[in-house]
Amino acid sequence: MTISADTSKKFNIDTVENAAKTPDAELPWAELGLKEDEFGKVNEILRRRPTAAELAMYSVMWSEHCSYKSSKVHLRQFGDKVTDQMKEHLLVGIGENAGVVDIGDGWAVTFKVESHNHPSFVEPYQGAATGVGGIVRDIISMGARPVAVMDPLRFGAIDHPDTARLVHGIVSGIGGYGNSLGLPNIGGEVVFDSVYQGNPLVNALAVGVLRHEDIRLANASGVGNKVVLFGARTGGDGIGGASVLASESFDDAKPSKRPAVQVGDPFAEKVLIECCLELFKAAVVEGIQDLGAAGISCATSELASNGDGGMHVELTKVLLRDPSLTPGEILMSESQERMMAVVKPENVEAFEAILNKWDVEFSWLGEVTDTGRLIIDWDGETIVDVDPRTVAHEGPVYERPYQRPSWQDSVQADEFTGSVQDAGRPASSAELAAAVVELISSPNLCSKEWVTKQYDRYVQGNTALAMPDDAGVIRVDEETGLGVALSTDANGRYSYLNPYDGARAALAEAYRNVATSGAKPLAVTDCLNFGSPEDPEVMWQFAESVRGLSDACQELGVPVTGGNVSLYNQTGGVAIHPTPVVGVLGVFDDVARRTASGWKEDGQAIYLLGTTAAELNGSEWANLRGHLGGQPPKVDLGLERQLGEILVNASRDGMIDAAHDLSEGGLAAALVESSLRYGVGARVALEELLERDGIDLFTALFSESHGRAVVAVPRSEEVRFKDMCTARGFAHLRIGVVDAAGGQLEINGVDPLSLDALREANESVLPKYFD
Numbered sequence: 001m002t003i004s005a006d007t008s009k010k011f012n013i014d015t016v017e018n019a020a021k022t023p024d025a026e027l028p029w030a031e032l033g034l035k036e037d038e039f040g041k042v043n044e045i046l047r048r049r050p051t052a053a054e055l056a057m058y059s060v061m062w063s064e065h066c067s068y069k070s071s072k073v074h075l076r077q078f079g080d081k082v083t084d085q086m087k088e089h090l091l092v093g094i095g096e097n098a099g100v101v102d103i104g105d106g107w108a109v110t111f112k113v114e115s116h117n118h119p120s121f122v123e124p125y126q127g128a129a130t131g132v133g134g135i136v137r138d139i140i141s142m143g144a145r146p147v148a149v150m151d152p153l154r155f156g157a158i159d160h161p162d163t164a165r166l167v168h169g170i171v172s173g174i175g176g177y178g179n180s181l182g183l184p185n186i187g188g189e190v191v192f193d194s195v196y197q198g199n200p201l202v203n204a205l206a207v208g209v210l211r212h213e214d215i216r217l218a219n220a221s222g223v224g225n226k227v228v229l230f231g232a233r234t235g236g237d238g239i240g241g242a243s244v245l246a247s248e249s250f251d252d253a254k255p256s257k258r259p260a261v262q263v264g265d266p267f268a269e270k271v272l273i274e275c276c277l278e279l280f281k282a283a284v285v286e287g288i289q290d291l292g293a294a295g296i297s298c299a300t301s302e303l304a305s306n307g308d309g310g311m312h313v314e315l316t317k318v319l320l321r322d323p324s325l326t327p328g329e330i331l332m333s334e335s336q337e338r339m340m341a342v343v344k345p346e347n348v349e350a351f352e353a354i355l356n357k358w359d360v361e362f363s364w365l366g367e368v369t370d371t372g373r374l375i376i377d378w379d380g381e382t383i384v385d386v387d388p389r390t391v392a393h394e395g396p397v398y399e400r401p402y403q404r405p406s407w408q409d410s411v412q413a414d415e416f417t418g419s420v421q422d423a424g425r426p427a428s429s430a431e432l433a434a435a436v437v438e439l440i441s442s443p444n445l446c447s448k449e450w451v452t453k454q455y456d457r458y459v460q461g462n463t464a465l466a467m468p469d470d471a472g473v474i475r476v477d478e479e480t481g482l483g484v485a486l487s488t489d490a491n492g493r494y495s496y497l498n499p500y501d502g503a504r505a506a507l508a509e510a511y512r513n514v515a516t517s518g519a520k521p522l523a524v525t526d527c528l529n530f531g532s533p534e535d536p537e538v539m540w541q542f543a544e545s546v547r548g549l550s551d552a553c554q555e556l557g558v559p560v561t562g563g564n565v566s567l568y569n570q571t572g573g574v575a576i577h578p579t580p581v582v583g584v585l586g587v588f589d590d591v592a593r594r595t596a597s598g599w600k601e602d603g604q605a606i607y608l609l610g611t612t613a614a615e616l617n618g619s620e621w622a623n624l625r626g627h628l629g630g631q632p633p634k635v636d637l638g639l640e641r642q643l644g645e646i647l648v649n650a651s652r653d654g655m656i657d658a659a660h661d662l663s664e665g666g667l668a669a670a671l672v673e674s675s676l677r678y679g680v681g682a683r684v685a686l687e688e689l690l691e692r693d694g695i696d697l698f699t700a701l702f703s704e705s706h707g708r709a710v711v712a713v714p715r716s717e718e719v720r721f722k723d724m725c726t727a728r729g730f731a732h733l734r735i736g737v738v739d740a741a742g743g744q745l746e747i748n749g750v751d752p753l754s755l756d757a758l759r760e761a762n763e764s765v766l767p768k769y770f771d
Helices: 016-021 036-046 052-061 072-080 117-122 124-141 163-181 241-245 266-281 295-306 327-332 345-357 388-392 408-413 429-440 492-497 499-516 536-556 620-624 637-652 666-678 687-693 697-702 715-727 755-763 765-770
Strands: 090-092 099-104 107-115 145-155 185-192 201-211 226-231 287-290 310-314 338-343 362-369 374-378 381-386 463-465 472-475 483-489 520-529 560-566 579-588 605-609 658-661 681-684 709-713 732-739 744-747 750-754
Touching: 016 381, 036 052, 052 295, 052 327, 052 381, 052 388, 072 536, 099 520, 099 560, 099 579, 107 124, 107 483, 107 520, 107 579, 117 124, 117 163, 117 201, 124 145, 124 163, 124 201, 124 266, 124 287, 124 338, 145 163, 145 266, 145 472, 145 483, 145 579, 163 185, 163 201, 163 266, 163 765, 185 472, 185 483, 201 483, 201 520, 201 560, 201 579, 226 266, 226 295, 226 345, 266 287, 266 338, 266 345, 287 295, 295 310, 295 327, 295 338, 295 374, 295 388, 327 374, 338 345, 345 362, 381 388, 408 492, 429 620, 429 666, 429 697, 429 750, 429 755, 483 499, 492 499, 492 579, 499 520, 499 536, 499 579, 499 637, 499 658, 520 536, 520 637, 536 560, 536 579, 536 637, 605 637, 605 715, 620 666, 637 658, 637 709, 637 715, 658 666, 666 681, 666 697, 666 709, 666 744, 666 755, 687 697, 687 732, 709 715, 715 732, 744 755, 750 755, 755 765
Parallel strands: 107 560, 145 185, 310 374, 520 560, 681 744
Antiparallel strands: 090 099, 099 107, 107 201, 145 201, 226 338, 226 362, 287 338, 310 362, 374 381, 463 472, 472 483, 483 579, 520 579, 605 709, 605 732, 658 709, 681 732, 744 750
């Protein structure tokens, strides 16, 4: 027999009636994360002081993490700049739990990326694990079956004493939760940079599939419909996670925030997935809202706000793991694996039968009303009486002051070429060979297999491509082969040098990665990771990044369907580099035509698409030399779109068997990675490239110019491929041939590079630090 809150315990319940009688009672608004003027605004809205429970709700729902109060004025650009053409495949856009796009044949895909940065620093395993669980529940609530996850990760310096703690905990948390759910982890990023030392970035992406008619939106409509909470019981974990932990900077002087980190149970979530899908299939729910950040406060206020009436809830009916929790703690708890649903009275019996079948606990909390108010009682006494829109959607909106950093001009003037760090640039064949080995054995370009082997990439049997390929590819329809590709990218160094162009570059790279796999880019999700919005220079970086990304989406014709903003990623006044992580989703007619990133067939021609300029600012090579300055590589989105069309058409028509984008590490990294993918070498000659583009061999190998890719073309398709590129006026050059017998990568002017030696250098780095 289950029991809910212990109403025999007297918490000195602060009722609405008591609040009206005691206007001068002191409340801990500052401790809960509210500013003084925000607390004043709550009093103004209610025309009295808030109760303790109301204060808990407003504090968590008006937090930066939940309300987007500092970013909202800038994020509007994503909607304002959407054209009718961009809406063609958009079924559900910004504002819902996740965006949904049409991929054809009656199929739709929902996908979204979010952050779990602050919890993952405090408690790495649970912080990362519950990040996966939270984003998966967003996908479930749209009516979709989750089919894959991805995780873009950023850590501090690889040799810092604390990095191993974070890497081990975060990677284990992601693998432990995702593997237990039976979801393949098909890609992401692993970046090391000292700027993330006190603020690792743990971003989680999930994708789900559904039929058009199965799309569900969360709202509480229909007077008399019942409100039910189901899944795990509510405990004390995660209390204040959104308001206290994720909405302010870390400070060494403050106590540990470990209690604010949620604790996850992936096996409970697996059952919840199947249970929710059966509820949707049986059509016994009007809508489902996941309980993530802000817990019951969020679920009740958002459901009521999105509906056409109000809601009345009895809080003592909530099933608890800890009966000592106060009403405010119950409202703020972020315990995992919980969902809230709205059910018509005639469907209550069918709902309960499905929940009992899956052995999922539930409690009927209340019903939808026509009052336009969210009323929450505790043992019959009213402790919350609010307009739900004031909690969920009408919180404060700040136009934070922002200004270009005083140091920006001097940083941009500090070019890598000709700098002290550029002295002694490799020139001889031996020096260039050593430089290639140094590059591919660096923390950011070394093999990430130590991480990815801890994830199950092929569970469910629908993974067509995964790390280390440029994009993850998932089959959606087994009969037709219809599927999707996904890639996430960001470059904090580029964004530090120029936030506008850095955001555009992130989109360009993710778009290019999806295209190299053979998928047509269709839509975007983003996770915008920045420092404190209270710093005008950080706010300028944010504003420029949003402007750059929204402009770039418009130029490429791909809409942002949703995402997340993570602010206050700084410690002791030192912010991370601006890091707008961009995820791009593309569609395949048939995933059997996908293109891997490495070559296999002896004698195939290797072509370089695009042109190369002397663009080393912000590059991995400059990073290895301790330099960060100048303008980042230029972004030409018109060329990126052309390149994408060539790659997609060539893949679909069988003109290429391998494709790899050029980004971090430039051509050198792409040639090594393409050779190591299947252990097949190549012979490369770049003399014609050097003459055409007016560059030296070092620049050809290490420049990070955008809009480029290398492809392997079968001999029988070479004429057709060249004709296509020529007809489109796109720069292309035959630079080599696949050599399956040599066991090495040969580049004219560079000492031969043994594949065995390259693999050892590339794969030994992470085990050295973390085994």
